[in-house]
Structures are given as C-alpha cells and as structure tokens.
Amino acid sequence: MLGSKLDLVTLPASSSTNPLVLRRNNTDPESKWIVQKFGGTSVGKFSVNIARDIVSSHIDKHKIAVVCSARSGSEKALGTTNLLLKAASEARQRHKLYNGSGTMTPSTNGIFRRSSDASPTPMRRSSSSPSSPCTGALTPLITPQTGQSQPEFNVTIDLIRSEHINAAKASVKNPEILQELEAEIERDCDWLRSFLFAAQVINEISPRSRDSIIGFGERLGCKLMTAVLRDQGIDAEYVSLEDIIPVSEDSDTVPEGSLDQAFYDSVAAAVGERIKGCIPRVPVVTGFFGPVPGSLLRQVGRGYTDLLSALLAVGLEASELQIWKEVDGIFTADPRKVPTARLIPIISPDEAAELTYYGSEVVHPFTMEQVIRRKIPIRIKNVENPLGGGTVIHPDPNLGTPEDDSPCEAPVAMLQGLSVSNDELRRNKRLPAAVTIKERIVVLNVKSNRKSVSHGFLAGIFGTLDRFGVVVDLISTSEVHVSMATEDNLSRTTMERLVAELKRSGTVSVHREMAILSLVGQQMRNLVGISGRMFTSLGQGNVNIEMISQGASEINISCVIEARDAVKALNLIHQSCLQIKPEGPRGRGWFASILDVRFKIDVI
Numbered sequence: 322m323l324g325s326k327l328d329l330v331t332l333p334a335s336s337s338t339n340p341l342v343l344r345r346n347n348t349d350p351e352s353k354w355i356v357q358k359f360g361g362t363s364v365g366k367f368s369v370n371i372a373r374d375i376v377s378s379h380i381d382k383h384k385i386a387v388v389c390s391a392r393s394g395s396e397k398a399l400g401t402t403n404l405l406l407k408a409a410s411e412a413r414q415r416h417k418l419y420n421g422s423g424t425m426t427p428s429t430n431g432i433f434r435r436s437s438d439a440s441p442t443p444m445r446r447s448s449s450s451p452s453s454p455c456t457g458a459l460t461p462l463i464t465p466q467t468g469q470s471q472p473e474f475n476v477t478i479d480l481i482r483s484e485h486i487n488a489a490k491a492s493v494k495n496p497e498i499l500q501e502l503e504a505e506i507e508r509d510c511d512w513l514r515s516f517l518f519a520a521q522v523i524n525e526i527s528p529r530s531r532d533s534i535i536g537f538g539e540r541l542g543c544k545l546m547t548a549v550l551r552d553q554g555i556d557a558e559y560v561s562l563e564d565i566i567p568v569s570e571d572s573d574t575v576p577e578g579s580l581d582q583a584f585y586d587s588v589a590a591a592v593g594e595r596i597k598g599c600i601p602r603v604p605v606v607t608g609f610f611g612p613v614p615g616s617l618l619r620q621v622g623r624g625y626t627d628l629l630s631a632l633l634a635v636g637l638e639a640s641e642l643q644i645w646k647e648v649d650g651i652f653t654a655d656p657r658k659v660p661t662a663r664l665i666p667i668i669s670p671d672e673a674a675e676l677t678y679y680g681s682e683v684v685h686p687f688t689m690e691q692v693i694r695r696k697i698p699i700r701i702k703n704v705e706n707p708l709g710g711g712t713v714i715h716p717d718p719n720l721g722t723p724e725d726d727s728p729c730e731a732p733v734a735m736l737q738g739l740s741v742s743n744d745e746l747r748r749n750k751r752l753p754a755a756v757t758i759k760e761r762i763v764v765l766n767v768k769s770n771r772k773s774v775s776h777g778f779l780a781g782i783f784g785t786l787d788r789f790g791v792v793v794d795l796i797s798t799s800e801v802h803v804s805m806a807t808e809d810n811l812s813r814t815t816m817e818r819l820v821a822e823l824k825r826s827g828t829v830s831v832h833r834e835m836a837i838l839s840l841v842g843q844q845m846r847n848l849v850g851i852s853g854r855m856f857t858s859l860g861q862g863n864v865n866i867e868m869i870s871q872g873a874s875e876i877n878i879s880c881v882i883e884a885r886d887a888v889k890a891l892n893l894i895h896q897s898c899l900q901i902k903p904e905g906p907r908g909r910g911w912f913a914s915i916l917d918v919r920f921k922i923d924v925i
Contacts, residue, residue, distance in 0.1 A: 343551065343555060344556065345380075345601040352382065354384045355379060355384070355643060356388060356637065356641075357376065357387050357643045359546070361400065361401070361542070362393045368549045371546070372552070374707050375704070375707050376603065377553065378707070384637075386639075387604065388606045388626060389539065390626045392545065401484070401485075401542065404480055405534050405538055406535070408517060409474075409517070409531060412521045413521070413524070472518065475514060479510075482507070485506045489502045489548065493549060495551075506541065506544070509544075516530075531616070536617070543559055550605065555603055558602040560606045565588065565592055566612055566614075575615030586635075592606075593637045593638075606633065608625060608629045628685070631692045638695075641697065642692050642697055643699075643700045644701050644702070645702050646704070649664055649703045649706055650665065650666075650701045650703070650712030658888050661895060668713070669714070669843045670693045670714055671843060672754045672755070673714050675877045679757050680757045680759030680837070680839070693716045697716065699714040753845060753898055754842045755841050755899075756839065756891060756898065757838075758839075759794065759837040760836045762837055763808075764804060765829065766802070766830045767804075768801060769800075770828055781826045782826055786819075795837060801827075804868045838890050839877050840878045840898055842876060845878065855878060855897070855898055858894055862886075865883060867880075
C-alpha cells in the first residue's frame with residue numbers, strides 16, 4: 322500500500338500452488354533514498370549476500386537504489402570487461418565475411434522489460450514507454466548463420482555467456498526466475514555477436530560503439546543481480562540507462578574533457594527522475610549511461626559506474642551514497658603491509674582525494690566531488706561485513722578541527738554504525754589521517770646544460786611530457802634542475818624516445834624501481850614538527866630519500882624512496898607519525914622488535 326513502511330507483492334513462485342511473496346521498496350514519502358553501488362568482484366562472488374544481508378536489511382527504513390558494475394569472472398582473465406575488450410579487438414581483425422540474417426524475439430516480461438520494437442537497424446535505441454520509466458532495450462541485429470565460418474570473437478562471447486550462465490545457476494534457485502535469466506543472457510549474447518559482426522563487416526568500431534560494447538557488461542551484471550534479488554524475495558527491476566542522454570550527430574567529435582558541470586547536473590536530474598518512477602520496486606541500475614558526447618570511456622574512463630552512482634545520489638537527493646567493497650573501509654595504512662593499521666571512521670574529501678592520488682583505492686576525486694558539493698556523505702563498507710560501520714567521507718571540512726573543541730555534531734545518518742566517541746574523533750583529526758605508498762615509480766632528473774638559463778627550459782620539458790602523455794605525480798624544481806616522479810608505465814621503446822627528447826633540454830638521468838611515500842592529513846599545516854618527525858624516522862631506519870615534495874594544499878608530505886624500502890618505511894611512519902603503539906612486552910610489539918633488528922643491521 323502506498324505510504325506504508327513496507328510493501329509486499331504476491332507473485333506465482335512456480336507451477337506449484339505456493340505463492341512467492343516479494344518485499345517491495347519503502348514507499349513512505351518521508352523516507353530518504355540510499356544509493357548502494359557494488360563492484361564487479363562483489364557482484365561476481367557475493368550476489369546472494371548482497372540481496373539477503375544488505376539490500377534486505379535497508380528497504381524497511383529507506384528507499385534503495387542499486388548500481389552494479391560488470392561482474393568479475395572466476396579468474397581475473399575472465400572478468401567481463403576484460404573479455405569485452407578482447408572481443409572488440411578480435412572484431413577488428415580480418416576475417417572471411419559472410420552474409421546471413423537472423424531474428425530474435427524481444428523479452429516482454431516484468432523483470433527485464435524492454436521495448437517491443439525489434440528493428441534490425443544497428444545502434445538504434447528504443448525509447449521507454451511513459452508508463453514504464455525503468456526500461457531499456459538492446460535492439461537485435463543481423464546474426465551469423467549456423468554452419469558458416471565463425472569469427473574469433475565468438476569464442477570470447479561464449480566465455481562471457483558461460484560465466485554468466487554458471488553464475489546464474491549458482492545464485493538463483495527459483496526455476497522460473499532462472500529460466501527467464503538464462504533466456505536473457507542468451508538473447509543479449511546473440512545481440513553482442515551480431516553487433517560485433519556488423520562492426521567487422523564495416524571494419525570500424527567507433528568510440529560510441531566501443532562504449533556500447535563495454536557497457537554490455539553492466540547490463541548482464543544488473544540482470545543477474547535483479548534475478549538474485551527476486552529469488553531472495555525482493556521485488557526488483559532491471560533499469561538500463563543507455564537512452565538517458567539524447568544522441569546527437571556530432572557527439573563523437575566533442576573534445577575530451579570538454580563536458581562541464583552543467584552536463585553532469587542534467588544527467589543527475591534525468592537519472593533521478595527515471596529511478597523515482599520505479600517505486601515500489603527496487604531499481605537495479607546499469608553503471609553504463611549511454612552515448613556521452615565525446616565517448617563515455619574518453620570523457621570518464623572505466624570508473625563511470627562510480628560516477629553514475631554519485632550522479633544518481635544527487636538526482637535522488639539521497640541521504641547517503643554507499644560504495645561496497647571487499648574491505649572494511651579506509652585504513653591508516655595498507656593493513657596487508659602494516660599490522661597496526663586501523664580503520665578510519667571519518668575522513669574529509671580532501672584527504673580521501675589525496676590518498677586516491679597516491680596509491681590507495683578510495684573513490685575518484687571527480688566522482689566524490691559530485692556528491693560532496695551537495696552535502697551527501699559517502700560511506701565505504703565491506704560486503705563481507707555488512708554490520709561494520711565502514712568509513713564515512715564527510716562533506717563538512719570543518720568537522721572536528723583542532724580549533725573547534727565543541728562536541729562533534731555530525732548527522733546521525735553519517736555516523737550510523739560507527740562505535741566511536743566525539744573525543745576520539747577530535748583526537749584523530751589532530752593526527753595525520755593515513756600514510757600510503759605508490760609503487761612502480763620512475764624518477765626523471767633533467768639538468769640544464771646551458772650557461773645562461775632560458776625561460777623556455779621548463780616549457781620545453783613539460784611540452785615533451787605532454788606529447789608523450791606522461792603524468793607527473795611529484796616534481797621538484799630549481800633554475801637549472803628538475804626532478805619528476807611518474808608512473809613506470811611506458812614501454813621500453815617509448816621511454817627511450819622520451820629520454821632522447823628530454824636530452825635536448827639538458828643532462829637526463831633515470832631512476833627506476835622507486836616508490837612515493839605520502840603522509841596525508843587535513844590538519845597537517847597545523848602540526849608543528851610533523852615533517853621533522855617523518856624524515857627523522859626514515860633516517861633512523863636507513864631509508865634513503867630521492868626527492869621531497871609538499872602539496873600546495875598542505876595536506877600531504879610526499880617523498881620518493883627506493884621500492885625495496887617501501888614496507889619498512891610504511892611501518893616506520895605509521896608508528897612514529899600516527900602515534901600507533903603496538904601491543905606487547907613493555908608496550909612494544911613484535912614488528913617494532915623486527916625494525917630494531919633491521920636498524921642495527923643497517924647501521925653495522
């Protein structure tokens with residue numbers, strides 16, 4: 322019933338006389354939306370847990386919208402996105418072409434609704450009917466005929482099909498729901514075959530076509546999750562956003578990075594209205610959101626699912642964006658490398674952005690900006706530990722600053738599930754937030770060979786870097802010398818060409834197998850002596866420093882060290898600068914003893 326805390330719908334479970342009662346999304350006008358985004362690994366391994374333990378526990382009090390990435394495979398090489406990229410590459414290879422025609426019947430069921438328009442025109446997108454705002458269509462294309470020569474990408478598509486069919490059988494027990502899901506997977510894989518065949522015929526894959534190929538993974542992942550939710554007793558509906566942005570003739574010619582905030586605001590409003598129309602069903606939304614001008618992959622990259630979840634949270638005016646991972650949240654250091662690392666209950670957006678830039682996988686800063694500017698908190702949580710509080714990326718930059726000794730007044734919704742006192746929050750904010758390491762770094766040193774330094778020295782260096790597409794993480798400069806730390810992701814040939822170009826400006830030296838160590842904290846500028854403590858600790862540990870840099874925002878201090886010292890340096894800085902005291906005899910832990918031994922060996 323409209324306005325009740327919990328709606329139920331009764332549907333036939335199977336051919337038996339026992340009905341299946343499905344729980345529906347909260348329809349109370351006063352309840353707030355929560356957007357829950359699940360990554361590929363979570364969809365691949367924990368789909369039943371997501372439905373049974375996470376979505377089910379929230380729909381009583383909130384309106385829930387689910388966003389899914391393409392599922393990861395049983396092996397890394399079998400990840401859906403990787404296989405789709407492989408299939409797209411195979412479609413561009415020469416192959417003996419053939420003629421053929423095929424027909425496919427579009428689904429008209431209630432879970433995976435789509436338009437009845439079955440036009441064979443490639444790339445045509447069917448519009449949703451006004452009465453059903455949460456629909457999307459994959460228009461059938463011409464398909465290869467049985468017995469004729471098959472292209473190489475058919476094998477790859479068969480892998481995608483088998484991975485999803487096996488996942489469906491493992492996750493869905495209701496025979497009718499399973500049969501319907503398997504039919505959807507078969508139809509969509511047939512569509513992909515015909516799409517790639519058409520691309521091979523014309524010997525071209527445009528940026529828009531490449532987007533559609535990659536977005537195919539989200540469609541399959543969301544259909545799988547929709548079926549699992551219904552199998553677990555939740556009335557869910559698959560939602561495709563491929564038609565949310567109108568297609569324009571010149572969309573492929575839009576320059577990369579040219580889309581402004583107004584464009585993303587319009588997308589947020591559009592997806593918000595689309596999803597509101599799904600009530601009382603729980604919408605399961607594709608991260609892929611259609612023909613973005615200039616190509617979704619070029620403008621946003623493979624992190625577009627996170628961005629869509631943020632835009633959806635804005636469009637729904639959600640109380641919270643939840644990003645579910647396979648970790649408990651953000652830690653003061655990588656717990657796999659630092660035994661004393663602890664969970665951070667609340668962190669500022671600037672701190673989270675710095676940690677992302679310097680090696681920790683948090684949330685992309687642009688994605689974060691979309692929700693933070695609307696004062697919507699982001700909560701990082703663990704699919705395997707749904708009762709844990711996680712980490713809240715707090716939209717209020719002034720929360721718990723040293724200048725404010727008043728009790729923390731964070732909204733209850735943001736702190737839900739966090740067992741932490743106000744005093745502890747304020748005390749933690751007086752410390753750096755975390756220490757992180759970014760490995761696979763190469764340092765380029767360029768020293769001018771001119772007696773009189775030209776104003777074009779720096780311009781020449783950065784012009785060269787731009788031509789090779791090199792992104793500099795850290796830089797240290799003087800009138801005649803520039804040191805730059807960048808990711809070691811160039812091929813050997815490209816690096817040799819880059820160095821040859823840089824030698825036109827001066828003498829060049831290259832240092833490989835380096836790492837960037839970064840100490841991050843919102844209140845670093847107010848922590849007197851923190852730099853000295855950091856570098857003293859490294860010196861005592863016999864960790865050599867190649868270069869030092871502090872960001873203009875004054876919330877991080879970074880230095881470049883040898884990669885072989887990365888784990889030792891992480892533990893040194895974590896213990897000395899984040900004031901972690903390992904438990905053990907006389908207040909000293911086993912790792913501290915190991916470090917002492919290593920210090921003595923290094924000194925000798």
